[in-house]
Amino acid sequence: MTMPYYVAPEQILKDRAEYAQKGIARGRSLIAALYGDGILLVAENPSRTLHKISEIYDRVAFGGVGKYNEFDQLRVAGIRHADTKGYAYSREDVDARSLANVYAQYLGQVFTHEMKPLEVEILVAELGDSQAGDRMYHISYDGTVVDRESFAVLGGDAEAITERFSESLPTDDGLARILPVCVEALQGPERLLTSKELEVGVLDRNLARRFFRRIEEQELQQLLQK
Amino acid sequence: MNLPLFTPDADPGPNFMGLIDKIGPGFNRLKSTVVADDPKSSPIAGANPGGTVGIPHGTTVIAVRYRSGVVIAGDRRATEGVSIAHRAIEKVFPADKFSAVAIAGAAGPAIEMVKLFQTQLEHYEKVEGSSLSLEGKANQLSQMVRSHFPLALQGLAIIPLFAGYDAKRSAGRIFSYDVTGGRYEESEFHTTGSGSRSARTTIKLGYKEGFSLDDAVRLAIKALYEAADDDAATGGPDIIRDIFPIVAKVDDEGYSALDRDSVKSYFTELISHRDNSVVED
Numbered sequence: 001m002t003m004p005y006y007v008a009p010e011q012i013l014k015d016r017a018e019y020a021q022k023g024i025a026r027g028r029s030l031i032a033a034l035y036g037d038g039i040l041l042v043a044e045n046p047s048r049t050l051h052k053i054s055e056i057y058d059r060v061a062f063g064g065v066g067k068y069n070e071f072d073q074l075r076v077a078g079i080r081h082a083d084t085k086g087y088a089y090s091r092e093d094v095d096a097r098s099l100a101n102v103y104a105q106y107l108g109q110v111f112t113h114e115m116k117p118l119e120v121e122i123l124v125a126e127l128g129d130s131q132a133g134d135r136m137y138h139i140s141y142d143g144t145v146v147d148r149e150s151f152a153v154l155g156g157d158a159e160a161i162t163e164r165f166s167e168s169l170p171t172d173d174g175l176a177r178i179l180p181v182c183v184e185a186l187q188g189p190e191r192l193l194t195s196k197e198l199e200v201g202v203l204d205r206n207l208a209r210r211f212f213r214r215i216e217e218q219e220l221q222q223l224l225q226k
Numbered sequence: 227m228n229l230p231l232f233t234p235d236a237d238p239g240p241n242f243m244g245l246i247d248k249i250g251p252g253f254n255r256l257k258s259t260v261v262a263d264d265p266k267s268s269p270i271a272g273a274n275p276g277g278t279v280g281i282p283h284g285t286t287v288i289a290v291r292y293r294s295g296v297v298i299a300g301d302r303r304a305t306e307g308v309s310i311a312h313r314a315i316e317k318v319f320p321a322d323k324f325s326a327v328a329i330a331g332a333a334g335p336a337i338e339m340v341k342l343f344q345t346q347l348e349h350y351e352k353v354e355g356s357s358l359s360l361e362g363k364a365n366q367l368s369q370m371v372r373s374h375f376p377l378a379l380q381g382l383a384i385i386p387l388f389a390g391y392d393a394k395r396s397a398g399r400i401f402s403y404d405v406t407g408g409r410y411e412e413s414e415f416h417t418t419g420s421g422s423r424s425a426r427t428t429i430k431l432g433y434k435e436g437f438s439l440d441d442a443v444r445l446a447i448k449a450l451y452e453a454a455d456d457d458a459a460t461g462g463p464d465i466i467r468d469i470f471p472i473v474a475k476v477d478d479e480g481y482s483a484l485d486r487d488s489v490k491s492y493f494t495e496l497i498s499h500r501d502n503s504v505v506e507d
Contacts, residue, residue: 055352073231079352080230080245087246087345106229 016117020141023119024066025156031165031182032063032123033151034134036173038203038211039125042182045199053201055212057082057094059127061203065155066120066141074103074122096126100137100145108143117141121154127203127211153185161185175202176226183224195220242349243342243370281382282311284336286421286453286460287318287328289389289400290429291414292442295477296389296398298326299446301421301454302469303461304333313464318472320481322347325363325390326474330419332382339370339384346370360392364401364409372407385418391476398476421453421460428452443473443484447492463493 028044030052041063043052052071054062056078064071078099086094103122111117118141126135136148146152150169153161165185170177179200187193200215207213215223230249238244287300300317303310312333319340321327327343329336346366351357358366367388374384388401400412414433417425428449434441450471454462463470470490474483 049355051355054355074229076353077229077231079349083242083345083349083352084230084246084249087242087341102229106231 013112016111017142020111020117020119021156024121024141027065027067027155029153029155029157029161029186030063030065030123031151031153031161031186032125032136032148033165033178033182034131034136034173035175035178036131037175037205038127039134039136040175040178040182041123041125041201042179042186043199044186044193044197046197047199051199053199053214054079055201055210056099056124057086058091058210059203060094060096060099061125061127061201061212063123063125063154064120065122067118070118071120071122074106074118074120077106078103078124096124096135096137100124100139103139104143104145106143107139107141111142123148123152123154125203127205157188160188164188176223179223180226195224240350240353242346245349280306282306282315282333283459284315284317284330284333284419286417286419286425286450286457287330287387288417288422288425288429288446288449289328289387289412289415290433290442290446290449291398291400292439293436294398294439295391295475296326296400297439297442297446297473297475298328298387298389299450299471299473300328300330300419301450301461301471302464303459305459308458310461313461313467314469316472318474318483319344320474321363321367321388321390322351322357323480324357324393324476325360325388326476326481327367328387328389328418329384330387330422331384332377335374335377335382336384336386339374339386343367343370359394360390360399363390364388364411367401368403368407368409370407371403371405375406378405387416387418389476391478391480393478396478417449417453419453419460421450421457424456425449425453439475439477443475443492444496446473447471447489447496451493451496463490463497 030043032039032041041053041061045052050068052064054075056062060082062075062078064075081099081102082094107118120141122139124137128134136152138146138148138152151165168181170181183193195217200220202213202215203211204213238248282304284304285301289296289298298318302314304312304315315333318326318328321344327340329340347363367386383405386403390399392399400416402410402412402416415429429445432445451462454460470486472483473489474481
């Protein structure tokens with residue numbers, strides 16, 4: 001009988017992190033940014049039906065990158081969490097912070113205790129009554145939560161996109177102004193992303209009760225032409 | 227609260243009722259309603275609204291189809307036996323953007339059923355990324371009424387009325403129910419609750435195929451007025467307290483309720499056109 005090799009915990013976690021990062025880097029990125037009337041989420045996604053961005057609850061939206069089946073399972077679990085909470089208590093008791101914590105607990109648990117970490121990065125955004133109340137929580141594959149101030153970038157290419165976006169951060173904060181900047185940051189200097197390759201959703205303060213809406217092809221083209 | 231994750235074989239899918247059954251017993255408040263009365267001696271609510279246990283009962287609700295959708299309306303009174311329990315209860319609710327549900331019967335569990343139904347439709351829509359068909363929504367409500375059947379036998383009957391806009395057919399549709407969860411599509415109109423007989427007769431006499439929204443609202447208002455005139459458990463327009471029935475429409479733009487002032491003006495018009503004074507000489 002051979003004894004199993006001793007592997008240092010540092011090494012195990014490093015290997016897992018590397019594995020997760022590789023998985024995430026294979027997928028395409030997502031960017032979320034606050035604007036005057038709400039929160040914008042833009043993802044590079046050639047599919048019309050396999051969504052990366054989704055409504056969770058009245059004021060809460062979800063964005064995920066990485067392995068589709070894994071973040072979609074998290075998305076559905078988030079909807080379940082929010083709907084049961086809203087049903088048991090009240091609609092106004094559903095918030096992004098508690099959901100982000102639950103996600104972080106789960107991702108952290110899987111990262112340290114399971115063989116394979118989840119190859120995902122997710123974002124939970126919540127719309128406030130005014131911009132001061134807007135929240136964005138960025139949760140990594142290992143359960144790390146970061147509270148993002150004005151924008152968040154998820155995915156393998158996050159560093160480059162963050163750099164491009166911060167350079168051209170618009171001063172005027174209308175949707176028509178900020179959306180092209182997000183798209184430019186996502187595509188980089190060498191590519192051109194068309195509306196067909198983008199999935200866009202907003203938490204829009206001009207709506208009532210359910211604040212999430214998707215920006216569909218036609219509207220998206222108009223916004224990008226401006 | 228933990229993250230509700232399930233193994234593939236135990237996953238409830240987009241079904242919210244299935245989800246809360248898995249999360250824990252007692253979560254579904256509709257199921258855990260306790261009735262103190264003896265089930266054998268307790269009458270069926272339809273035969274004796276209010277029963278003997280003093281539970282508020284809602285009364286007349288109606289739905290009428292018109293050219294481009296459906297009008298749904300309900301009075302505001304809830305009764306406990308022969309007393310008025312509430313004067314301004316709401317019995318007409320949006321179920322989702324393109325459908326509405328109105329309730330007659332035991333008010334407590336009925337409002338709870340509406341809440342569960344609304345959550346169920348929204349939950350499906352969010353998980354699946356698309357809405358249920360109107361027929362699918364009607365069937366979901368049917369299942370809820372059926373699961374409530376044991377309590378209906380104990381005097382807590384709930385009879386909902388479901389109406390919505392079917393985008394595939396470009397028309398309003400109405401579904402009626404019985405206590406067993408039986409679901410019936412109505413081609414023109416339907417009324418339910420204790421004042422439904424008078425309301426139905428009124429609509430039957432005034433209904434015209436393909437009439438306008440204005441005509442449909444006027445007829446619905448008249449039907450509620452007649453129901454309140456003949457049925458003690460149905461509330462009429464309460465001019466002293468400024469309480470008027472809820473009237474809503476569902477068409478291709480979705481659900482919207484008429485504001486109180488316009489409902490009031492329909493009633494004012496109705497009352498001015500009839501001479502109800504008893505002549506004494």
